[in-house]
Amino acid sequence: MKVKLISIHKTNAAWIQSGLTEYSKRLSNYITFEHIELDVNLQKLKTKEAMLAEEYKKVNQVLKKSDYIVLLDEGGKEFSSIKFSEWLNKKFVSVNSDIVFIVGGAFGFDIELKERASESISLSKMTFTHQMARLFFTEQLYRAMTILKNEPYHHQ
Numbered sequence: 001m002k003v004k005l006i007s008i009h010k011t012n013a014a015w016i017q018s019g020l021t022e023y024s025k026r027l028s029n030y031i032t033f034e035h036i037e038l039d040v041n042l043q044k045l046k047t048k049e050a051m052l053a054e055e056y057k058k059v060n061q062v063l064k065k066s067d068y069i070v071l072l073d074e075g076g077k078e079f080s081s082i083k084f085s086e087w088l089n090k091k092f093v094s095v096n097s098d099i100v101f102i103v104g105g106a107f108g109f110d111i112e113l114k115e116r117a118s119e120s121i122s123l124s125k126m127t128f129t130h131q132m133a134r135l136f137f138t139e140q141l142y143r144a145m146t147i148l149k150n151e152p153y154h155h156q
Contacts, residue, residue: 006063016135039058056113063116085147
């Protein structure tokens with residue numbers, strides 16, 4: 001089983017890329033983690049719906065039918081770090097496929113992707129840039145792993 005993070009568009013801020021690299025490296029001590037950045041060209045598309053459809057098309061190309069899909073969406077379920085680690089632990093036991101978290105583009109997710117997803121999680125009630133959401137999620141995934149291993153990174 002892998003845990004994957006799919007992001008729409010590339011990370012262009014060096015400090016965010018540095019953080020993603022650091023937490024991805026740390027995660028390798030616990031799980032197989034992969035961050036996939038999709039390059040989606042939306043310049044010629046004029047409507048929100050067309051942009052969402054194009055993003056879904058790109059995402060769908062890297063998904064497997066068996067993937068357990070979790071959207072990182074402002075309307076999703078909220079967790080504390082400890083509750084997220086407990087949720088994740090249950091998924092590790094009950095899901096027999098890759099767990100794929102997806103950060104969407106500026107307009108969220110296409111309706112087809114929403115219907116295909118198993119659930120949605122919110123990182124916060126606050127709004128973050130999509131690039132920052134990647135970093136925050138990756139750090140929280142690492143934090144969850146240290147909580148599950150009862151390691152001192154998260155002070156309880």
